[in-house]
Amino acid sequence: MNSDHISLHNKQFEPYLTADQLATAIGAVAARLNQDYAGQQPIFVSVLNGSFMFTADLLKAVTLDCEVCFIRVASYEGTSTTGKVKEVLGLTEELAGRPVIILEDIVDTGHTMRMLLETLGAQKPASLEVATLFLKPDCLQHPLEIRYVGLSIPNDFIVGYGLDYDGLGRNYPDVYKAV
Template sequence: MTPDHISLHNKQFEPYLSAAELQAAIKQVATQLNQDYAGQPVMFVVVLNGSFMFAADLLKEVSLPCEVCFIRVASYQGTNSTGEVKEVLGLTEDLKGRHVIIVEDIVDTGHTMRMLLETLGKQQPASLEVATLFLKPECLQHELALRYVGLSIPNDFIVGYGLDFDGLGRNYPDVYKAV
């Protein structure tokens, strides 16, 4: 049962997207990936920490031969993007000549994604795409060609389903927005 509100670090949140709505969006992204990469091996690069739930559910729906690896980057402090991206945990896999999909929980300013696309692109993958559960189009500060977007949402601060507020809130199966 979904609580009618949650409190994290003295900030209030109300229900925004249900687990069922999230799963429908994830299935749509997986269907598109399965069609676009039919029969081709794919390397999924999952951006931690926020993408862990999305990645787990997305990969359950993907029927492609695939590998999964993880990278950790940080660009948030509290509810705001710092505008500065720091790579915390690097990628050790060789991406040259491979089809690579970056799995991200949310793209808002685009700073993190721009840095990741530039960094991973230097390894000369056969293709490099992004699969994001959420996109905040009005926040984008960089032009990004995003082919796999689960949901476009307004500029609300959200938590749950892997997304956090200073470490709390990732464990909720639904998504909540700040009140």
């Protein structure tokens, strides 16, 4: 095994995407947001814990006047989704009549995103869109229109850049996939 591989909880991971590749994808999403929301003041709703790095880097490249808030939901245990979404930390900001963009690290089954779109949509925002760093189209179990996608990827289990395996691996600047 070469030194680029990492081990988390006795599971092996190999390099998948570099920090530079991620920065390019995030820059492209930010450019589209800057264009599409010119003259508006959107509120970005960042889904913790996984999206914290994506949110930070994306908002550095967003040139709009905007707000950011955070919501925490959980649906994963280990390497697979539980299929049940548990809201852990609620949203306190008023979204009615405002352009809202949900920031997510990864959309795979769509369970979490479906719940978030229903929950936030009930507040009657002016618009409600999703920006995700990663989309696994082959895993989607719900019809979702994700307008802003950094990278579409296959159904690999990945860690790094905010994504974890039972709490570990979020701090890596690159993304690794399970071997």
